[in-house]
Amino acid sequence: MxxxxxxxxxxxxxxxxxxxxxxxxxxxxxxxxxxxxxxxxxxxxxxxxxxxxxxxxxxxxxxxxxxxxxxxxxxxxxxxxxxxxxxxxxxxxxxxxxxxxxxxxxxxxxxxxxxxxxxxxxxxxxxxxxxxxxxxxxxxxxxxxxxxxxxxxxxxxxxxxxxxxxxxxxxxxxxxxxxxxxxxxxxxxxxxxxxxxxxxxxxxxxxxxxxxxxxxxWVLEWMGPKLSFYYHLKRINIWQARQWGDVNRAWHSLNEPAGSETWAGRAKALMKKRRAIASLVDGVLMFQAGMLSRRQRAYSAKENNRSERGLEFLDEKIDRTFEDTFRTYPTAQVLELAKFYETRDSKRRDRVHVLVAALMGGAIGAILSQLLGGT
Known part of the structure; x- marks a missing residue:
């Protein structure tokens, strides 16, 4: 037939x-x-x-x-x-x-x-x-x-x-x-x-x-709500991939060349890296918060969507897609690396501060010597 x-x-x-x-x-x-x-x-x-x-x-x-x-x-x-x-x-x-x-x-x-x-x-x-x-x-x-x-x-x-x-x-x-x-x-x-x-x-x-x-x-109206939710999970995948892409870009900006080898150039590069670290941490925290919120809403909708009997094969696809959509991202590892960069650059920053203070102290001493020598 x-x-x-x-x-x-x-x-x-x-x-x-x-x-x-x-x-x-x-x-x-x-x-x-x-x-x-x-x-x-x-x-x-x-x-x-x-x-x-x-x-x-x-x-x-x-x-x-x-x-x-x-x-x-x-x-x-x-x-x-x-x-x-x-x-x-x-x-x-x-x-x-x-x-x-x-x-x-x-x-x-x-x-x-x-x-x-x-x-x-x-x-x-x-x-x-x-x-x-x-x-x-x-x-x-x-x-x-x-x-x-x-x-x-x-x-x-x-x-x-x-x-x-x-x-x-x-x-x-x-x-x-x-x-x-x-x-x-x-x-x-x-x-x-x-x-x-x-x-x-x-x-x-x-x-x-x-x-x-x-x-x-008629079949579209019958199966539509489950298929709609399935594709909604795929949309969430797109949004999260886009947001995680922002995190990746912030991460790669930490590894950009320092630029000028002068002390002023290095100090400027350190400040830029500090901003990049802050941007990376903010991006990861926003990603985690967004993912948690989406997961809670999606889980509730997924369970409420099981009421239609006879479409269990779609429920199975939705369950697998849900797990894939809200898979584990390496957020903890990225935050650990950001902490490492922050600690390392903090030590560099301290060395720069000491050097700048010494240079400023030397310059002030020279100026005072000239002034005192001229009296």
Whole structure:
């Protein structure tokens, strides 16, 4: 028996790029996305649902305020859903895939040029599904490949359009599974069969027989909250990697060459190193505080998210991702090294102070000798 439909999963966001003075009316977000989709010749029917919570007041927002890659941005306050059909010629699909994997990559294609792209803005993060339509055969074997093709195609089209909109993606996009939807023969609780393979997992979702249409959309609403939280953990990974990068840069600044070999140059270098040590310590402490706060909130949300039965395979992925996201960073070791640098440079600073005092004492003595000798 062939599936009703098949799709791949990802995390896409059409992010409006703000310009100074960064004034923006949240309720206009949907209109901007609609205008963009209407200009793309490969987009067919589309619909954009504005958020019921979007303010109609003009607000002054910060740079990156509409980006899901920035911490603290809550996108459901701007938009609820984006849905559009897309045609991608087979030749273009081949070019995209071989540009990624190499020209000799063996690829049989997706069996269609037509796709439906749906993004729902759940509480934690957007979730996107890419559904294969009008298949040559009855089944698309690797629907997750459609996520790759659509992702790269949209990036290319947005670049060509020169619109102030970026396609932001949180990985893995595609999610490492192919999804297939079947009708359940009896009115029972929806459930899945999850099979791990050598490549992407295979997930078969059984939906109740009273669901007669929009099966992929129904599955998205069912699995969406868990997938949303999974991608939220991946967003936290991005934020923490960025913050830890700041710590790394502060660390490397401690090892920059001292510069001038003069005493004045060395004194200046010591002061610069003191500031670098302080910056490093502040960065580590801020990182620790941020990670602790995020972990507490994420743990509570993770446990509350277990209520939906039948999706245990997603709970397992979330548990593994949680542990990876909040893995141990070498913060204690960095603080120890900062302490070592501080102690070592403190001794150097004391030697400089003694030398400067001696030099100043000698200079004052010479001046006094001249003054006294001149009387």
């Amino acid at each position: 062939n599936p009703i439909t098949a799709f791949g999963v990802g995390c896409f966001h059409l992010a409006v790029r703000l310009k100074p003075p960064y004034r923006f009316r949240p309720s206009s977000y949907a209109e901007i996305i609609e205008s963009l989709l209407g200009k793309l010749d490969t987009v067919g029917r589309f619909s954009v649902s504005p958020s019921t919570m979007a303010s109609s007041d003009e607000l002054k927002l910060g740079d990156g305020a509409l980006s899901m890659l920035h911490e603290g941005v809550w996108l459901p306050g701007y938009i609820d859903a984006v849905e559009f059909s897309l045609r991608i010629p087979r030749r273009v699909q081949d070019d995209i895939v071989r540009a990624i994997h190499g020209k000799n990559y063996s690829w049989t294609g997706l069996g269609t040029e037509h796709f439906m792209v749906r993004t729902r803005y759940f509480y934690d993060a957007p979730v996107t599904i890419v559904e294969c339509l009008d298949l040559d055969d009855d089944e698309c074997e690797d629907p997750s490949d459609a996520v790759v093709v659509v992702r790269e195609f949209l990036k290319q089209k947005l670049k060509e359009s020169e619109a102030d909109i970026d396609l932001e993606v949180v990985g893995p996009s595609p999610f490492h599974a192919d999804f297939f939807v079947f009708d359940e023969t009896e009115e029972v609780r929806p459930h899945v069969e999850h099979t791990e393979t050598g490549g992407y997992d295979r997930v078969i979702a059984y939906v109740p027989p009273h669901i007669r249409e929009n099966h992929a959309d």
